[in-house]
Amino acid sequence: MDYTLLNENEIENFPVNFSEKLQDAKDALENLKNTDDLSYKNFIRPFADIVHDLHKEFTKLSHLNSVNNTNKTQEAYKKTLPMVTEFFTDVSLDGKIYQIYEKINSENNLSKVQKAVIEKGIRDFRLAGVHLPEKEKERVRQINLRLSELGNSFFQNILDDTDKFSMEVEESVLSEMPESEKQAAKEGDKYIFTLQMPSFIAFMTYCSDRKLREKMYKAFMTRAPKNEDIIEEILTLRYELSQILGFNNFAELSIYDKAAGTAEEVIEFQEDLAAKCKQKAQNDFAELQSFAQKYNVKNLQSYDLMYFSEKLKKEKLNFNEEELRPYFEKNAVIEGLFTFLQKLFNIEFKPEKAVLWHKKARCYKLYIDGVEQGTLFMDLEARKGKKDGAWMNDWVTKYTNSAGEKILPKAFIVANFPPSTETNPSLLRHRDVETLFHEMGHALHHLLSNVDEYFVSGVNGIEWDLVEFPSQLLENFAFEPEILKMFARHYKTGEIIPEKLICKIVDNKNFHSGMGFVRQLEFGLFDMYIHMRKMSAEGVEKTLDEVRDRVAVIKPPEYTKFQNQFAHIFAGGYAAGYYSYKWAERLSANAFYDFVNNNIFDNGFAQKFLDEVLSLGGSANFEDVYEKFSGKKIDNESLLKLHGII
Numbered sequence: 001m002d003y004t005l006l007n008e009n010e011i012e013n014f015p016v017n018f019s020e021k022l023q024d025a026k027d028a029l030e031n032l033k034n035t036d037d038l039s040y041k042n043f044i045r046p047f048a049d050i051v052h053d054l055h056k057e058f059t060k061l062s063h064l065n066s067v068n069n070t071n072k073t074q075e076a077y078k079k080t081l082p083m084v085t086e087f088f089t090d091v092s093l094d095g096k097i098y099q100i101y102e103k104i105n106s107e108n109n110l111s112k113v114q115k116a117v118i119e120k121g122i123r124d125f126r127l128a129g130v131h132l133p134e135k136e137k138e139r140v141r142q143i144n145l146r147l148s149e150l151g152n153s154f155f156q157n158i159l160d161d162t163d164k165f166s167m168e169v170e171e172s173v174l175s176e177m178p179e180s181e182k183q184a185a186k187e188g189d190k191y192i193f194t195l196q197m198p199s200f201i202a203f204m205t206y207c208s209d210r211k212l213r214e215k216m217y218k219a220f221m222t223r224a225p226k227n228e229d230i231i232e233e234i235l236t237l238r239y240e241l242s243q244i245l246g247f248n249n250f251a252e253l254s255i256y257d258k259a260a261g262t263a264e265e266v267i268e269f270q271e272d273l274a275a276k277c278k279q280k281a282q283n284d285f286a287e288l289q290s291f292a293q294k295y296n297v298k299n300l301q302s303y304d305l306m307y308f309s310e311k312l313k314k315e316k317l318n319f320n321e322e323e324l325r326p327y328f329e330k331n332a333v334i335e336g337l338f339t340f341l342q343k344l345f346n347i348e349f350k351p352e353k354a355v356l357w358h359k360k361a362r363c364y365k366l367y368i369d370g371v372e373q374g375t376l377f378m379d380l381e382a383r384k385g386k387k388d389g390a391w392m393n394d395w396v397t398k399y400t401n402s403a404g405e406k407i408l409p410k411a412f413i414v415a416n417f418p419p420s421t422e423t424n425p426s427l428l429r430h431r432d433v434e435t436l437f438h439e440m441g442h443a444l445h446h447l448l449s450n451v452d453e454y455f456v457s458g459v460n461g462i463e464w465d466l467v468e469f470p471s472q473l474l475e476n477f478a479f480e481p482e483i484l485k486m487f488a489r490h491y492k493t494g495e496i497i498p499e500k501l502i503c504k505i506v507d508n509k510n511f512h513s514g515m516g517f518v519r520q521l522e523f524g525l526f527d528m529y530i531h532m533r534k535m536s537a538e539g540v541e542k543t544l545d546e547v548r549d550r551v552a553v554i555k556p557p558e559y560t561k562f563q564n565q566f567a568h569i570f571a572g573g574y575a576a577g578y579y580s581y582k583w584a585e586r587l588s589a590n591a592f593y594d595f596v597n598n599n600i601f602d603n604g605f606a607q608k609f610l611d612e613v614l615s616l617g618g619s620a621n622f623e624d625v626y627e628k629f630s631g632k633k634i635d636n637e638s639l640l641k642l643h644g645i646i
């Protein structure tokens, strides 16, 4: 098979060819809208075909732009993306299509899954404001436009101030820093640190000079003062938007298309967790405080945390992630993951010969009982021209098209693991192994879908606050001794990973987890409270202080302005949604313990889970489905237990 996706010429001509495709799609949609006999079968199925074709074609470019980034892919992507955005915005505001959905909703022969397609569709139309009178619709359009500008400025202000600051230091204050981090900071014979994440973190973790740490921290935490006004405008507009769309506040609007029931429920969830882990967080902090006293630091400050935490961890755990890498040779880890999944779900990944976009990428076919289910591509090693981080990208969704053909799914897993060379294999860190399991969870969610309807199959239609459920569930297995022993062998000697190293991996994960936990809850609660009512800049500051007084174990210095850098909620998609991480993690923790209680592989539990939960894709609320499946209520305790807090 040839999966090079696009050649040089096709990349260059992509915007032109794609705009023709879009025009065809618009024409086809116009025809569809004017069909006489509008029904689920006659409208939704062919409509899904249109969306499917566009997504499949555009993903070729967006994928290449992420993994083989060149000037050509950038240019093509920059030209094409606005066309795609415009098309889908127009669809979301198309009153005629909305009416068709409403009409189909009254058909009484819809299956449960088809009903979900229609209900979620109607919900999204209403959130776009399609049902409003023209004047209000126009205001919604203006607000959304302005919000997107403000989000960009918010982000840009952070970037600008991040780039403005740098600090040269003497080598003597870096004696505790690992050589690789030191080298990264070396320019000629100078050591220069910046506010870019890797540099900042290395400095705060290893610089032994307290005054310099504070200087760096202060520069970081006072970035983007201009964002204070932007925050006020964003919150005001979000509030107005929520009013126009018929909600009491923006938090309500945000929760409307999520799995959580109400904003109050989300707050209660986080307040309960905060109350339950406060003691552990205080113990963590007290331990750190008394440790720091040995180094004559009496009053531990925010800018001391990373430094002393690392030092204490080293002393207590003696954890060295390099020591583990020989046990995690990349190909052996992939093999091991496949073997684990075969044992768990009775699914099989087999390598498939194919020409791909890069020689390091691999193609696998997925089988159940010898029947092909879909295709998985893995492109795991770091290289120039690949975007940072790791992700799963859905290329093709499993569904039945309007001609009745069953379309098989395809997905990419991309990562930036240490590259292999002719002579050296790629040896992963344990966090890479965890990442691979995580992304595989997303991929399985997409590939193992048993849903025929495009809009809610695989990851399509899944609620934002549950999308991480399958991935977080799977990553937990990367910490299980029984699973690790299946594949973690020394690449030279074949020795199975020693028990004491596995213990260290888990201890390292849970080290001072109480403090980490309350910090996340502080962000999550702050995010909810400021979206519950109309807010001024002072109100924002006051809310943050109140949350900190109750939840945090350490108060940062007066000058810090964390809110001005909280891009997740002011320049990203997490407004009144930061809680989503913990929300999905709670469900995955509950499910994980159920697997463990069934000895992971026993009692057909995993198979049942696959059939009755995971394969439902985005067609049902995982939480409701899981409660029914397991016969018990989801609890917060499992989440705390998983992090070693209780």
Ligand SMILES: [Zn+2]
Pocket (backbone or CB within 6 Å): 438, 442, 468, 471
């Ligand atoms: Zn994820």
